[in-house]
Amino acid sequence: VAEPASMVIFGVTGDLSRKKLIPAIYDLAHSGQLPPDFDLIGFARNTTDVKARLRESVREHARTPFDPVVWDELAERIDLVQGSFDDTAAFARLAARLAELDVRRGKPGNYVFYLSVSPSAFEAVCDQLAITGLNRTAHGWRRVVVEKPFGHDLASSQALGAALERVFPPSSIYRIDHYLGKETVQNILALRFANGMFEPLWNNRHIDHVQITMAESVGVAGRAGYYDGVGAARDVIQNHLLQLLALIAMEEPVAFDADSIAAEKIKVLSATELLGPLAETSARGQYGAGIENGVPVAGLVDEAGFPADSATETFAALTVGVATRRWAGVPFFIRTGKRLARRTTEVAVTFRPPAHGSPAARAAAVSNVLVFRVQPDDGIELHIGAKRPGDGMHIQPVSLGMDFRSVFDPAPEAYERLICDVLRGDATLFPRREEVEWSWRVIDPLLDYWAGVGRPDNYLSGTSGPESADRMLSRSGRAWRSLR
Numbered sequence: 001v002a003e004p005a006s007m008v009i010f011g012v013t014g015d016l017s018r019k020k021l022i023p024a025i026y027d028l029a030h031s032g033q034l035p036p037d038f039d040l041i042g043f044a045r046n047t048t049d050v051k052a053r054l055r056e057s058v059r060e061h062a063r064t065p066f067d068p069v070v071w072d073e074l075a076e077r078i079d080l081v082q083g084s085f086d087d088t089a090a091f092a093r094l095a096a097r098l099a100e101l102d103v104r105r106g107k108p109g110n111y112v113f114y115l116s117v118s119p120s121a122f123e124a125v126c127d128q129l130a131i132t133g134l135n136r137t138a139h140g141w142r143r144v145v146v147e148k149p150f151g152h153d154l155a156s157s158q159a160l161g162a163a164l165e166r167v168f169p170p171s172s173i174y175r176i177d178h179y180l181g182k183e184t185v186q187n188i189l190a191l192r193f194a195n196g197m198f199e200p201l202w203n204n205r206h207i208d209h210v211q212i213t214m215a216e217s218v219g220v221a222g223r224a225g226y227y228d229g230v231g232a233a234r235d236v237i238q239n240h241l242l243q244l245l246a247l248i249a250m251e252e253p254v255a256f257d258a259d260s261i262a263a264e265k266i267k268v269l270s271a272t273e274l275l276g277p278l279a280e281t282s283a284r285g286q287y288g289a290g291i292e293n294g295v296p297v298a299g300l301v302d303e304a305g306f307p308a309d310s311a312t313e314t315f316a317a318l319t320v321g322v323a324t325r326r327w328a329g330v331p332f333f334i335r336t337g338k339r340l341a342r343r344t345t346e347v348a349v350t351f352r353p354p355a356h357g358s359p360a361a362r363a364a365a366v367s368n369v370l371v372f373r374v375q376p377d378d379g380i381e382l383h384i385g386a387k388r389p390g391d392g393m394h395i396q397p398v399s400l401g402m403d404f405r406s407v408f409d410p411a412p413e414a415y416e417r418l419i420c421d422v423l424r425g426d427a428t429l430f431p432r433r434e435e436v437e438w439s440w441r442v443i444d445p446l447l448d449y450w451a452g453v454g455r456p457d458n459y460l461s462g463t464s465g466p467e468s469a470d471r472m473l474s475r476s477g478r479a480w481r482s483l484r
């Protein structure tokens, strides 16, 4: 059970706060999961009409239906502090406000500082928290939450990590990777370790390769300020998709707690490396004009905020290996893209065909594939071969499936879960600094390589990405799972 606490959101008027954080906090209020005596302070440069705007965003983005009574109760607990991120006087007002709330409610000084700001502002906010002494506590606790991108490459990520740790101890720092808050992602560990039948097969003797796909049908959608110069690999592979890989490939943790899981993820990420030559084992693309969800759309360089010669990739694919006895020789193909044919995130584990048996049986063999469907139709499916009814022995791939929604109640949104965990002090679903840094070590050489070889390939919006991605897989005698 969470203790009474106050949360400060820096950048409360920003996109993330309006679309995800405030709606998730509302959903937690709706399901009675906020701590007792919870207060929320929004810190922003411009606080005009903020409450009315937050109300609108809850109406639009919350998971649960809008209930004015729940909102009004929550809104009474929302306070605003106006100031910029380097304004010591504003931070002093913030400190006074927090102290006042503690006295009024008779609660200890338990504070969450949520940095929903661009990474360039991390240091300024941390400095001010240190100057006003808000990072220290005689009683109660302090937690700081940061959002990706955690740097631009390994060096900048290390600098950011060091800056945070100058102000907060590592155990108080919660790095959000919202993919870990998704129930289907947590289910990877459940499927692997709560069942006896998969783990004996979970190695290079039985697994041919793994495909990790995060395909989005939407484009960059007005986020040029963030996305230009960042691109798909930094935006989602360095974090979300390498975290998925870590859960698929890690050894069994001694317990399902934060330290044990982090220890295994760090081991596997430190053994993960790009497989080359990069000209053949990677691909990148940028969407041109085409179709987004049935509607004609312009290409990236014609979108507001992008220079006509932007070399930012909206599609990235790479091949990595995990240098351990379990995984030696098994390629992991990772791809992501925006404006693809459909939205789907999944991990597909393809098993080797039977090694023995009669020529007839081998000829008829199908690929057994175990698919973790993360979204949108969250579930698990297993592809097997079955005999088609009728004459002869004609084998056809069929699929055994389970849809989470048909078995369980609707799952909370990732941000509900993660905010709840921060308030409870459970760090299991938050990547540690070493995980983030090992992940940069994996992709930095690819980013360097791309920086030296011109522009990304063009692909039509609404397709499966650039042809170079298909060639990349066909060279290894395999094919991507269809996005059609």
Ligand code: BG6
Pocket (backbone or CB within 6 Å): 216, 235, 236, 345
């Ligand atoms: C974010 C990326 O981390 O994840 C976005 O910055 C991306 O570019 C988003 O669209 C996708 O999240 P989800 O939960 O919709 O898969």
